[in-house]
Amino acid sequence: MSAEKDRVVLAYSGGLDTSVAIGWIAEQTGSEVIAVAIDVGQGGEDMDDIRKRALACGAVDSEVVDARAEFAADYCVPALTANALYMDRYPLVSALSRPLIVDHLVRVAREKGASMLSHGCTGKGNDQVRFEAGIAALAPDIKVLAPVRDSGMTRDKAIAFAAGKGLPIDVTSKSPYSIDQNLWGRAVETGHLEDIWNGPWEDVYDYTADPAQPREPDELVIGFTDGVPTAVDGTPKTPLEIITELNERAGAQGVGRLDMVEDRLVGIKSREVYEAPGAIALITAHQEMESVCVERDLARFKRQAEQRWAELVYDGLWFSPLKRALDAFIADASQHVTGDIRLRLHGGRAVVTGRRSPASLYDYELATYDTGDTFDQAMSKGFVELWGLPSKIAAIRDRRAS
Numbered sequence: 001m002s003a004e005k006d007r008v009v010l011a012y013s014g015g016l017d018t019s020v021a022i023g024w025i026a027e028q029t030g031s032e033v034i035a036v037a038i039d040v041g042q043g044g045e046d047m048d049d050i051r052k053r054a055l056a057c058g059a060v061d062s063e064v065v066d067a068r069a070e071f072a073a074d075y076c077v078p079a080l081t082a083n084a085l086y087m088d089r090y091p092l093v094s095a096l097s098r099p100l101i102v103d104h105l106v107r108v109a110r111e112k113g114a115s116m117l118s119h120g121c122t123g124k125g126n127d128q129v130r131f132e133a134g135i136a137a138l139a140p141d142i143k144v145l146a147p148v149r150d151s152g153m154t155r156d157k158a159i160a161f162a163a164g165k166g167l168p169i170d171v172t173s174k175s176p177y178s179i180d181q182n183l184w185g186r187a188v189e190t191g192h193l194e195d196i197w198n199g200p201w202e203d204v205y206d207y208t209a210d211p212a213q214p215r216e217p218d219e220l221v222i223g224f225t226d227g228v229p230t231a232v233d234g235t236p237k238t239p240l241e242i243i244t245e246l247n248e249r250a251g252a253q254g255v256g257r258l259d260m261v262e263d264r265l266v267g268i269k270s271r272e273v274y275e276a277p278g279a280i281a282l283i284t285a286h287q288e289m290e291s292v293c294v295e296r297d298l299a300r301f302k303r304q305a306e307q308r309w310a311e312l313v314y315d316g317l318w319f320s321p322l323k324r325a326l327d328a329f330i331a332d333a334s335q336h337v338t339g340d341i342r343l344r345l346h347g348g349r350a351v352v353t354g355r356r357s358p359a360s361l362y363d364y365e366l367a368t369y370d371t372g373d374t375f376d377q378a379m380s381k382g383f384v385e386l387w388g389l390p391s392k393i394a395a396i397r398d399r400r401a402s
């Protein structure tokens, strides 16, 4: 690296767009490009091959970060404690990884003395917002370059650029789908999915088996400590181990497939197919653990906070004051969310079949209809009368007035 040239840190995936962006940015700005590839559990290619490809495409430096454990513990677990589902369904797969990527890009920029960051997003999606709003919050002094969106790096031009420079990228084996995947799930769009009447073909799926195929169910016990999953079948495990195991076991039962039209922040409705077997199984279990351990009003209020949390994260505001304040609320509300949930995975569904907790609010003696009942039903008579009193008085007035 030279002392006098400006430096750009590029979020590098190893694909066509970001491979071409290396030389494209260098030509347009006269800067040196440093590629950073982040492993958030997307699988596929070897990360060291990706690192070397960046150098072959002209990067002056190339770094790979294994962020899987960090992603699991600091991004997926908070999404789980928030039961985060955008539009009540989408577990925020892509939206969760962007703030982590931004955090590492900013770190590398500081370490290498770079004054610019770059991403390969288009101008139509949410991810440009997540990158740039994140950068603005963490490093307001850093300039952003978005070559695909802002400097005419269309797909045709990218292919011509790659061919002209002899870059080591295969531009022929293009999948009809745009795919983004990580430890929390997988998002698939474009191709035949852009006609929203078309059902998804089976080739769309990778994390999940066809739920309609006959197979034996799988039953497991997930242990939680203060809202955080800490064990499977009695064996203590890290969040990364638990999510990985659940992706395999729930994925094998076809759990977590989702086909939806969603509201993007930029105003477009888009059709996306998701599969998030581990996320959906864990959220199902976590919600049930909360049902047992969280007091009624706190649980009702938390549901509103959860929806807002999911919207903020979807909308790229991970590093925002409201998100931070909601995190503090959720952490407080998660105290005592401790115990075990038994889940049955089968036929595309994760179904709770049992729960136990040392911090349970379920009181057998209050709930039972058998002998041993300690609930004093005589108290209910007056309670019900007073509960309905305001409506009763209003109804009497209404009748009088009409």
Ligand code: ARG
Binding pocket: 092, 093, 094, 095, 126, 127, 178, 179, 180, 187, 188, 189, 262, 272
């Ligand atoms: N619509 C999702 C989101 O905004 C996923 C975005 C990436 N999807 C993709 N298939 N490349 O979070």
